[in-house]
Amino acid sequence: MKKIIALAFICLSSLAQAQLTSKEEVAPELTAKREAQKKEITNNYLALKNNLLISDSIAVVKNATALQNSLQSFKFKKLTLEKMNEATIKRKEIIELAAEVASTKNINKQRKVFQSLSVKFWDLAPKFKAEDTALFLQVCPMTGAGWVSDSKEIKNPYYPKNMLTCGEVKASL
Template identity: 80%
Template structure:
């Protein structure tokens, strides 16, 4: 009986050690993959914003499709159940808004949807932000429309012809 207990103990110790070694070897790879996913989401959002700046509705549609796909592929980590449910709900709302942007080719409708999308995106921006990147929450004081940028420089995606530089940085991450 004692031999069985000792053998079982040795087996479990070896198994635990193998799992620890396995996790140590895989972790940097997973961290790198996750950072790439976060960068993809942020870059796709910024591409969408930048396409609104140049008033290219077809490019906005393409950017929206890419953003939608990258959001669907992302999984939240290090959240308790309540936080996970909240983040997942917000992500789904953003995905639905992105789908609305993708469904229309009218630049004014795209911009209107982008207002709501940007506010919701900012709520989850800490989860999507790449470690070595700063994001700025900007607002147009004339309309209170918000957007996220990777630059302090104001380039208003809602009124690029009339009020390109109208806005202010409200917060940063």
Template identity: 80%
Template sequence: MRKLLMIVFVCITALAQAQLTSKEEVAPELAAKREAQKKEITSNYLALKNNLIASDSLAVITNATALQNSLKNFRFKKLSLEQMNEAAKTRKEIIALAAEVTSTKNINKQRRIFQSLSVKFWELAPKFKAADTDLHLQMCPMTSAEWVSDSKEIKNPYYPKNMLTCGVVKASL
């Protein structure tokens, strides 16, 4: 009986050690994949903003579609159930707003939708922000319209012809 217990103990210990080693080997890969997802989400949002600055409505549609797709694949981590539900709800709203952007080629309508999308995006920006990225919440003081940028330099996506550099940095991550 003792030998049997000893064999079971050795097997369980070996199995536990194998699982621990497996987790140690996989964790960096998963962390890298998650960082890549965060970069993709942020890049898609920033490309959308930059194409609004360039007044390229077709590129805006492409970026809004890419943003939707990257958000659909993202899973939140380390949140309470209440926080998870709130984050999932906000993500769903961002996806719906991005879909709304893709439904029109009118750049002014795209900009109006982008205002709401930017407010929602900033709510989740701490979850989407890649470790090596700085994000800044910027605002046009004339209209109170907000957007997120990876630079402190102001480039207003709402009025690029008349007020390109009009704005202030409200917050940073």
């Protein structure tokens, strides 16, 4: 009986040590890769918003496609099954909205879809935000349209000619 217990203890110790070793060896690269993915997603969204600001519909198509691609390879971590399903559904909705933005060169249609995309993006922003990035939810009180920015300075992507500075910061991460 003592031999079986000793053998079981040795096996469990070896397994625990192997898990610790593999986590120590892999974690830094995986953590760096994950942070790079988060930064790419955030930067693609912000580039999309910034090109709506300057009314560059061709660049908006490019940014929407880039956002779509970066989101497709992103995997959620440390969530319960229910939260994982909810986040996966929202990510899919953002991807579909980004595809819709990319499917038109009409800047007004792009802005309209971007409103829905921004709401869903903000819901998942805590999962997408890179550690060294601050994000702000901004809303135009005249229209109720919101967007995410990396600056507290208001630059309204929906009405850049008439209401560029119309908006307020509603939340931050």
